[in-house]
Amino acid sequence: MATLKINGEERTVAAADDTPLLWALRDLLGLTGTKFGCGIAQCGACTVHIDGNPVRSCLLPIGAIGDRAVTTIEGIGATPTGAKVQKAWLELEVIQCGYCQSGQIMSAAALLATTPHPDDSDIDAAMAGNICRCGTYLRIRDAIKRAAGERQS
Amino acid sequence: MSLVDRAGTTPSRRSLLTGGLAGGFMLAFQLPLRAANEPVQANDNTEGRFAPNAFIRINHAGRTTLVMPQVEMGQGIYTAVAMILAEELDADYTQVELEHAPPNDKLYANPIFGIQVTGNSNSVRAFWKPLRVAGASARAMLVQAAAQQWQVDPASCSAANGKVIHAASGRTLAYGDLVDAAGTVPMPQNPPLKDPKDFTLIGRPLKRLDTPDKVNGKVVYGIDAMLPGMKFATLAACPVFGGTVGHVDDRAAKAVPGVRQVVVLDDLVAVVGDHMWAARKGLDALIVTWNEGANTRVSSRDIWEDLRAASRKDGVVAKSTGDIAKGLAQGQRVEGEFELPFLAHAAMEPMNCTVHLTQGACEIWTGTQVVTRVQATAAKAAGLPIDKVTVHNHLLGGGFGRRLEADMVASAVRVAQHVDGPIKMVWTREEDIQHDVYRPAYRDTISASLADGRIVAWKYRVTGSSIMARWLPPAFQNGIDIDAVDSAVDMPYDIPNLHVEFVRAEPPAVPTGFWRGVGPNNNVFATECFVDELARKAGADPIAFRSGMLGHNPRLKAALDLVAEKSNWGQPLRARVGRGVSVQPSFGSFIATVVEAEVDEQGEVHLHRVTSAVDTGIAVNPDTIVAQLQGGLIFGLTAALYGEITIDRGRVRQSNFNDYRMLRIDEVPRIDVHLIASTADPGGIGETGATAGPPALRNAIYAATGIALRRLPIDRDALASGKRA
Numbered sequence: 028m029a030t031l032k033i034n035g036e037e038r039t040v041a042a043a044d045d046t047p048l049l050w051a052l053r054d055l056l057g058l059t060g061t062k063f064g065c066g067i068a069q070c071g072a073c074t075v076h077i078d079g080n081p082v083r084s085c086l087l088p089i090g091a092i093g094d095r096a097v098t099t100i101e102g103i104g105a106t107p108t109g110a111k112v113q114k115a116w117l118e119l120e121v122i123q124c125g126y127c128q129s130g131q132i133m134s135a136a137a138l139l140a141t142t143p144h145p146d147d148s149d150i151d152a153a154m155a156g157n158i159c160r161c162g163t164y165l166r167i168r169d170a171i172k173r174a175a176g177e178r179q180s
Numbered sequence: 181m182s183l184v185d186r187a188g189t190t191p192s193r194r195s196l197l198t199g200g201l202a203g204g205f206m207l208a209f210q211l212p213l214r215a216a217n218e219p220v221q222a223n224d225n226t227e228g229r230f231a232p233n234a235f236i237r238i239n240h241a242g243r244t245t246l247v248m249p250q251v252e253m254g255q256g257i258y259t260a261v262a263m264i265l266a267e268e269l270d271a272d273y274t275q276v277e278l279e280h281a282p283p284n285d286k287l288y289a290n291p292i293f294g295i296q297v298t299g300n301s302n303s304v305r306a307f308w309k310p311l312r313v314a315g316a317s318a319r320a321m322l323v324q325a326a327a328q329q330w331q332v333d334p335a336s337c338s339a340a341n342g343k344v345i346h347a348a349s350g351r352t353l354a355y356g357d358l359v360d361a362a363g364t365v366p367m368p369q370n371p372p373l374k375d376p377k378d379f380t381l382i383g384r385p386l387k388r389l390d391t392p393d394k395v396n397g398k399v400v401y402g403i404d405a406m407l408p409g410m411k412f413a414t415l416a417a418c419p420v421f422g423g424t425v426g427h428v429d430d431r432a433a434k435a436v437p438g439v440r441q442v443v444v445l446d447d448l449v450a451v452v453g454d455h456m457w458a459a460r461k462g463l464d465a466l467i468v469t470w471n472e473g474a475n476t477r478v479s480s481r482d483i484w485e486d487l488r489a490a491s492r493k494d495g496v497v498a499k500s501t502g503d504i505a506k507g508l509a510q511g512q513r514v515e516g517e518f519e520l521p522f523l524a525h526a527a528m529e530p531m532n533c534t535v536h537l538t539q540g541a542c543e544i545w546t547g548t549q550v551v552t553r554v555q556a557t558a559a560k561a562a563g564l565p566i567d568k569v570t571v572h573n574h575l576l577g578g579g580f581g582r583r584l585e586a587d588m589v590a591s592a593v594r595v596a597q598h599v600d601g602p603i604k605m606v607w608t609r610e611e612d613i614q615h616d617v618y619r620p621a622y623r624d625t626i627s628a629s630l631a632d633g634r635i636v637a638w639k640y641r642v643t644g645s646s647i648m649a650r651w652l653p654p655a656f657q658n659g660i661d662i663d664a665v666d667s668a669v670d671m672p673y674d675i676p677n678l679h680v681e682f683v684r685a686e687p688p689a690v691p692t693g694f695w696r697g698v699g700p701n702n703n704v705f706a707t708e709c710f711v712d713e714l715a716r717k718a719g720a721d722p723i724a725f726r727s728g729m730l731g732h733n734p735r736l737k738a739a740l741d742l743v744a745e746k747s748n749w750g751q752p753l754r755a756r757v758g759r760g761v762s763v764q765p766s767f768g769s770f771i772a773t774v775v776e777a778e779v780d781e782q783g784e785v786h787l788h789r790v791t792s793a794v795d796t797g798i799a800v801n802p803d804t805i806v807a808q809l810q811g812g813l814i815f816g817l818t819a820a821l822y823g824e825i826t827i828d829r830g831r832v833r834q835s836n837f838n839d840y841r842m843l844r845i846d847e848v849p850r851i852d853v854h855l856i857a858s859t860a861d862p863g864g865i866g867e868t869g870a871t872a873g874p875p876a877l878r879n880a881i882y883a884a885t886g887i888a889l890r891r892l893p894i895d896r897d898a899l900a901s902g903k904r905a
Contacts, residue, residue, distance in 0.1 A: 042437075042438065042454075042455060042457070042458075043437050043438070046455070046457045046458075047457055050455045050456045050457040051455070051457075053404075053455075053456070054412055054454075054455035054456055054457075055454075055455055057406055058397070059397070059400070059403075059404035059406065060396070060397015060398070060399075061397070062403075062528070062529070062577075063403070063456070063530065063606065064528050064529075064530070064609065064837075065609045065836050065837050066460075066608060066609055066836075067609075067836055067837075067838065069836060069837035069838050070528070070837050072528060099397065100395075100396060100397035101396065101397040101398075103396075104395075104396055113395040113396060116391075116395050117387070117391060117392060117395060120387065120388060120391065120803055120804075120807065122254075122388070122391045122394045122395070123254030123255070123256070123807060123808075123811055124253055124254030124527075124528065124529075124575075124576060124577050124578045124579075125254065125390070125391065125394030125399055125575070125577070126401060126527075126528040126529045126577030126578060127528045128394055128395065129397055132395060150845070151845060151846035152846075154844075154845045154846075155844045155845055155846045156844075157844075157845070158528070158837060158842045158844065159528070159845075160526060160527060160528045160578050160580070160815070160842065161254045161528075161578065161811045161815075162810060162811030162812070162813070162814030162815055162818075162843075162848075162869075163807070163810075163811060164814065164843075164844075164845040164848045165810055165848065165850070165851055166807070166810075167845060168845065
């Protein structure tokens with residue numbers, strides 16, 4: 028049993044402390060926007076923010092979160108950076124199947140929160156943990172620059 | 181319902197093959213189906229709505245709902261279908277709502293396959309005419325209804341943005357106000373279609389309709405289905421293909437908090453719990469002794485030896501023009517053999533299926549490319565009539581051919597038979613990779629002869645699995661799989677003596693299926709790699725060499741000319757950097773691609789730049805087409821650089837993204853896609869990039885190093901410095 032602060036709300040999860048946050052969100056709290064892709068922190072589909080930092084929720088036990096703030100794709104639009112990223116994603120029509128994009132958007136929003144004007148190497152470093160099987164990487168790069176207020180390359 | 185039942189006739193080998201010569205799978209498989217040229221009528225005007233056909237519903241409020249016969253897996257088809265329907269309907273595109281089609285082959289069959297299938301890059305090709313006719317006939321009925329009300333000649337009326345307009349009197353009527361009257365107007369037999377120059381939607385880079393809910397977590401994929409009282413399950417099949425369950429000790433599994441049940445079937449075990457983590461932990465705690473069976477002796481090494489031996493025998497002739505023996509006796513004879521490995525699909529959304537079995541009924545929630553097959557599969561597994569099975573299709577988190585199969589549905593239903601209430605069964609990534617239906621391993625052998633700087637003879641033999649023999653038997657006739665020879669029988673070059681054979685060689689144990697790019701993936705690779713080798717033998721530039729043999733293929737030649745210009749072909753590059761080209765007439769599109777890549781001293785390959793020139797006929801949504809090319813190229817280049825499934829002791833060795841690698845953002849180069857304006861009917865696009873990337877990359881490596889790789893994935897050891905072909 029854990030009490031978590033998720034998207035600004037207190038939520039109680041009836042599961043063992045070793046339960047990864049991913050499954051608590053998806054299966055117990057009905058927040059299915061966070062995706063399961065690999066279960067071993069290789070693909071980034073499950074990325075959420077813990078106190079603003081991007082974390083792979085498939086390996087993060089709920090017992091290790093404490094009172095830190097969890098933000099998911101359902102809540103990221105409430106932050107100015109998250110809203111900018113979502114807007115840029117749609118303006119540049121980044122998305123294809125979309126399954127990985129929750130994680131991509133969460134990683135991008137975390138990047139922009141700490142690095143408001145990322146260069147290509149910043150983007151590579153922040154985004155290389157997120158796999159997209161549809162191959163939307165070029166537009167992800169452009170959309171991050173768009174969200175940063177720069178002209179896309 | 182099988183294709184043969186529906187068509188009432190089995191396509192003859194002759195019709196398949198002669199069609200195949202004319203333009204690949206699309207024409208090869210065109211059957212005389214009513215749906216190919218006219219919408220199947222579903223004149224269902226109940227519930228106060230105007231429903232003139234299977235695709236369009238308009239209610240009194242004017243809300244226009246478009247029913248999507250093809251499934252959305254990222255390729256943008258929902259947007260393209262909506263654009264085509266709205267164009268001819270003159271609907272207000274910004275207000276349309278979309279619905280997944282239910283399973284119904286009568287109403288929603290893909291005209292090329294005769295069943296509901298999204299695949300082979302043919303959604304727009306197959307539905308271009310039927311959707312235009314559906315939109316135009318609905319529009320004509322609405323116009324007729326308005327004209328009757330105004331007592332004017334329908335020809336004096338026009339329509340736009342969901343309204344009928346009588347310009348002479350300045351009157352308008354919204355479609356919603358015409359719902360009842362239009363429902364009584366007879367269906368026009370041959371409604372006039374718009375002249376493409378009058379298109380207002382088609383050809384514009386309109387925003388996709390499926391993406392807004394994909395940025396905020398609202399979108400619901402099959403894996404996101406949630407039902408009251410649902411339990412969560414995950415499974416393990418025998419790691420060895422074809423093996424069965426021996427003994428199961430479930431004491432530790434049942435002690436895991438949240439585990440509710442262990443289900444043991446002949447061929448798999450599943451753990452059911454309160455959430456996926458409980459199920460997963462329970463599965464890990466399960467002690468299973470498998471009866472591994474005879475396949476423990478199967479290995480990649482033996483599979484390749486068998487495939488090589490099979491490829492040395494004569495195959496069934498799929499096409500022969502000129503005199504191949506005489507042709508091969510002329511000029512300089514060159515031989516080549518090319519090998520492509522097994523591949524997994526690794527869609528980002530792992531396999532999953534949610535099932536609720538009740539007394540005498542079955543409900544399914546999943547994302548599939550074959551919704552009626554899912555329905556039939558569930559019915560069979562549950563022992564129910566088909567009409568007792570409801571399937572809720574979803575947006576797909578990637579398909580790539582994996583969701584052309586229904587095996588996951590059968591497994592989920594069989595487990596659900598032992599569980600009270602609904603279950604969601606989710607495959608771990610490891611199960612997804614190790615129990616896929618794999619892109620076949622292929623071996624292609626080519627003998628060619630060169631005279632006067634041209635190819636005068638080309639003998640091409642494909643050896644590999646026939647997917648069609650299992651998946652769509654009418655497409656496997658007299659030993660020829662029309663998919664396996666697609667883009668081989670219709671290869672683009674002018675060669676006077678051409679001979680194509682197919683050798684069916686099924687691997688032991690390993691199930692094979694379609695993978696993005698299907699048959700052309702193999703044939704374009706082997707063809708384009710070998711043409712590059714022949715160009716070098718002829719002392720010719722690879723583009724000039726190809727261009728000289730494309731006299732009968734002006735659209736492909738134009739694409740080649742454009743890509744040469746846009747890629748800076750011919751401009752000097754530094755050492756160990758090369759440009760490679762590939763061309764393809766596949767899926768009804770004409771595409772030329774140049775990859776520029778560097779091979780470092782360790783043999784690692786770095787992608788610098790990719791340029792494609794694309795003539796796909798009328799580009800319904802040009803932005804989607806560019807995106808599909810970019811993504812498809814990355815998909816193909818991923819496979820070329822990393823993709824291989826290997827078999828050891830009857831099991832797949834790879835298991836997750838750590839050992840089945842994907843290209844990541846830091847490895848992806850600039851990709852420029854140039855569309856060529858065309859008034860031809862639309863071609864297919866979803867798979868073309870996957871087919872284009874690998875041969876162009878391999879030829880870039882050939883240009884950079886002189887090493888002619890003949891196998892994928894690329895062999896870095898062979899490319900390390902100091903080695904020369």
